[in-house]
Amino acid sequence: MCGIYGTTLNYNEQQVKNKLKRTAFRGPDQMGWQFYKKDNRQVIFGHNRLSIIDLDPRSNQPFTYYDTIHIVFNGEVYNFKTIKETLSKKGYSFKTTSDTEVLCAAYLEYGEKCVDYFVGMFSFVIYNEKNNILFGARDRLGKKPFYYYHDGKDFEFASQISSIQLHSNNLTISERAIAYYLSWGNVPDPQSIFSQVKKLKAGHKFTFNLSSGEFKSQPYWDIDYTNKNPYKGSYEDAKQELKTILNDAVKSRLFADVPVGVFLSGGVDSSLVAATATQTSSAKVKTFSVKFNEKGFDESHYAQQVADHLQTDHHVIECNYNEGIDLIKNFCHYYDEPFSDSSAIPSMLLAKHTKKHVTVALSGDGGDESFIGYHRYNWAKKGGVYYKLPLPIRKLGAGVLSLLPHYRLNVIAKALQFKDVNEVYLGAMTGVDLSHINTDYNTRLVDESKYLMHNNKNLFERISDFDTKTYLNWDINTKVDRASMAFSLEVRAPLLDHQIVEFANSLPTSFKFHKKEMKRILKDVLYESVPKHIFNRPKAGFTMPFSEWFREDLKDYVLSELNEDTLKSLPCIDAKKVQFMINQHMDGTWNRYPLIWSLLVLKQWLSTNGKGISIS
16 A cells, blocks of 8 residues: 556656655655656656555565566555466566565556456556556556546656645646535546546556557446346345355455454444454454544444454544544645545544554445445435426425425425436435535536436436445545545455445345345345344444534634635635525524535635645
8 A cells, every 4th residue: 555656757856755755644664766768758656655565675666577567556456366376377476475566467467458357456557668658557446546647748647636736837726626526525536626637537547658648548347337247146145145255355355464453333334344354364353443422423332332242352432522623624635635525534533543553454335335225325215206296396395395494394395396316316415505606517417427317227226336436436435545544554445345346236126225124135144243233223424523513612713714705715606605504504594514614625725735726
């Protein structure tokens, strides 16, 4: 795990070092860079290493294999031992025990198709000196980030955008990206906050020809959103098959040359990962959870029940108010692109204190998207009944509801005026009321909407596909990567093994959602290891009590940061409308904390990372 960087631009050694220092928190164990020159063209590779596998300096990067293959690599390939065994039989030799060297050999053997063989989370770039090209890829589900700049001649890439930004003089802030951020809470792929910088999409690979300056990217993997390969077996068959795949996914992610633990929230997904880890590990498993003092937010006692049952070495991390405030004030140093999922703060706290005990932690991310686990899926299904009514009737009902003094009813009133249930779900993900955003863009509509709006699957499956390609990638994976790497902690997600995602995608809906039971098959596997009664409670999210904080402890901070002059200076918003919405939150008539948090982050980012840069 690390931060990667590379460029064909003519930076000097000190500038390259500065770019690496900017994100040194991603890999504090070793910083390395190398200059390569051929035919009057220069390639520079840089790397910040967090040592996980083969801690010996021989595996430091940039890494060279067979003299002409150079690589910088971020992430882990979990099946590298199997690939290595195959390649050894083909005559390849290895001097390390790392997965980095195996990637190089796989590229020599399989060419660009090497990514089809990798099971893991990764972004990497290989410089093939003989062919004078750069070849790289990003993992299938977008666990690892990849930003790049390409102007038709030169190419620059990095794990985080601030490395590209440093010493760059021609970047402008994208007004379109800000508008989309205000809707989605993040900047959707392939956009970035800068007009000249893009993100390589998940499941994509690319080549950059150093001679011609040509950049080409293409997908190498996608989910089966057309339902071409449905599962044919029985429910019991599927359950046994899932257990086998899950055991393999957890076991492979427990392998490391450093201490490993498990995040344990007490929910179904993390409990399943923890239970599987205890069954596949010979050592006592370390587990970690967060405790909140605010009533209604603390679920650490549920995690403790699971830990007690599994007999793990459990650690409870108390979410300290002052510590949380400090992270808020330095948020944009680590999340160096606007990002407004407020659960990033407790995620950072969890990572910060977990790092004191382990260097790798397994998480339960991915279960909700693949196995139909969010409450909003059921709400969308129930709400779909109303969209069979003619629009004029729905508008009449909306008019009545909008007169009632309750913000939830007002939200329903606005939702009733959408064309169909697909648009309602887009509204749920971006905000039903976007009247405060001043833009000509339809910020709800993204290329990935095809996963939601195709007709080959039922509503549940289409929503699941859509969330896998959007919310999981743009939000969850970004949140976890930045929060964990801020404290040099590697987080691995067994349920995001693409083989599990593909398997879940093939299952009949009834295997995942049956008689109001969400994540049915995951739960049935879990209940073989942990008593069902522990989970007989409403599902909760990993959130901070920002709604209360913004009205109480942080009220002065909010009103100071988002004063009248500040609101007028922020792009893409109607200042008067936003001021009204903030007042609604403060007087308790409407919960506007997501809007307030997103504006606080945007203001902080513009005044630090975006200072002095024009918006276009």
